[in-house]
Amino acid sequence: MQNFNFFNPVRIIFGRNTIARLGPEAAKAGKKALLVYGGGSVKQNGVYNELTAALKKSGVEWVEHAGVKPNPVLTHTREGVKKARENACDLIVAAGGGSVIDEAKAIAAGAKYSGDVWDFFCGKAAVKDALPLFTVLTLPATGSEMNAGCVVTNEELAQKYSAHGGALFPRVSVLDPETTLSLPPAQVANGAVDAIAHLIESYFTTADRDVAVTDEVVHALARSVVAATTRILKDPKDYDARASMMWSATLALNGLAGCGYGGTSFPNHVIEHSLSALYDIAHGAGLAIVMPAWFKVHLEKAGPERLEKFGAAVFGVKGAAAAIEAFEKFFRSAGAPVRLSEAGIPAADIPRIAKNAMGLITLWGMKLTQAEVEEVLRKAE
């Protein structure tokens, strides 16, 4: 077991009828919020009304910043920063999924920084300060509601990069599983795949194979995601399954699932970021394509040990090949694509995708060559 630090000060309010509780929490931090949300699903499902009523009741004014895209983009983020500054917002409130929360984090940091917000993503500046952030999560997937990272795509450069820093932890995140009862199957699938992806990265890339407690935690959360997905697809109105999924996805990327593995490496995410930077594809769908292929390469290079252990513990199957099959079968059963062709991405594009991935790989100093990325993508044709 390798040395690690763990610190996560996010206050979670979880359960039914909890959205109104964000009002008094937000009022502790400021008077005027930038209210960040996406395409309007929060207006359809009642979250917007509940949240704004709560802000009003607590004496918090707000300025709206709507229209966050599923893979949030830099131009819209810059608009948010401008709006937060011009309106002298002293806090940010985000309502939506991981994309909304990610863009809100970037705006929170950008509003406190004199330079361009992209500096945090391209390695030019470190996040040192940010406006206090409060979130209402409506889509379990990214874990952004309980961590200090965010991902934004620079459309001009076709770069989907991330920023990190303690100042980006939300102060309070409200997780009401009832807001997820209306999520369509495709979003359930994408969220489940994303949560699984967060659980497997450190587990499979660690050089330390004796981290018993975290292995157990990873298995536990992965089993929980798989079981909840199965239940939700069968009965979308199953509150307890929605709740289990929501908390599992949060725990999958709040730091716990990496403790003791000795640093985190994200090869699957790095490759996927190029897919969703270059094509109009959901992050979860991209991951469902990359992971099985990456496992095949992992099996050839690192041997069967981890796949065997994970497969037995999570899917109840024996052997590394069966584990990869079980991953694919699970992703497929959830409705996610597992090959590039299924997402309409031509094999001829593989060199271009791999070249794009090298940007983040170089920035992060990862030991991964363009040829190795291509090797993974070839197995996903």
Added chain:
Amino acid sequence: MQNFNFFNPVRIIFGRNTIARLGPEAAKAGKKALLVYGGGSVKQNGVYNELTAALKKSGVEWVEHAGVKPNPVLTHTREGVKKARENACDLIVAAGGGSVIDEAKAIAAGAKYSGDVWDFFCGKAAVKDALPLFTVLTLPATGSEMNAGCVVTNEELAQKYSAHGGALFPRVSVLDPETTLSLPPAQVANGAVDAIAHLIESYFTTADRDVAVTDEVVHALARSVVAATTRILKDPKDYDARASMMWSATLALNGLAGCGYGGTSFPNHVIEHSLSALYDIAHGAGLAIVMPAWFKVHLEKAGPERLEKFGAAVFGVKGAAAAIEAFEKFFRSAGAPVRLSEAGIPAADIPRIAKNAMGLITLWGMKLTQAEVEEVLRKAE
């Protein structure tokens, strides 16, 4: 799944050679520490030297408050409060196991309170403020290093009661598994039993049986404790097993293992508190006696469902009776007593123990009668 709040702002520094890192952390909070420790094991294992060298280097002075007992007592706690006040200490540093950290928490709160520190334990006052607390954990068991509770025994009244409050969260806790390499088997056993006890209380007392994610987390941590204990007893110098045990015990009572069960009830702890309030018995040993007996009553009253599930997931056994046997076998294999007689406590004392337990049961408003407590204890004769 029931609504819950989760908040845990403790900064964990985990691993080898990490004690020195507490110096700069402590220096952020103050200039003069009350240094709390126990019977001197920290002097034998080098922790005291490392820690005081780090404090010195960071410019933090300290006043010593040594001699904390395994079940910390009120008179010694009051002395600590007095010492902290007289010396104008502006922070507390604790080095030891859960007892040392618990007493340190009580002192931290007492030093900021004009009344008697026992007020926090007997329900007369709520903890609203406390001196900042920094800990070096040397005995994995209680989870006190990452939660906001503490237990102190009022010797005069023979009451082992607890206090709680957000101000009691340590700022930083250092967990160096190397400090545990010299722990004798009895302390390993007591720690393991205590961690298991923290995992089972909410799991078995919840009325909500559909909390899939937390069930998985509880099973994962329990399996990890059992596996680590077995490895440590075989090879006390097994660093990775010690590390796994240390982090498992911390996670067992940091809030995670109760999420969604709908409030926490601690019947086993309440009964055990009377044992260690009245007799010279370690908390873990007392729990090993109470738990199998409590499970027998639980089986009669609540049915086999939870025992079957836990037994299958953690011990790989089938059926509720087999699960209780597996608990007993595990406690015994670790060297813990599982009957009152094995700890030299006469059956004739059962009414007296049950009467004592009613103090805390009444204070906490638990639905448990003296006859029911006696019923449990009779099964532990």
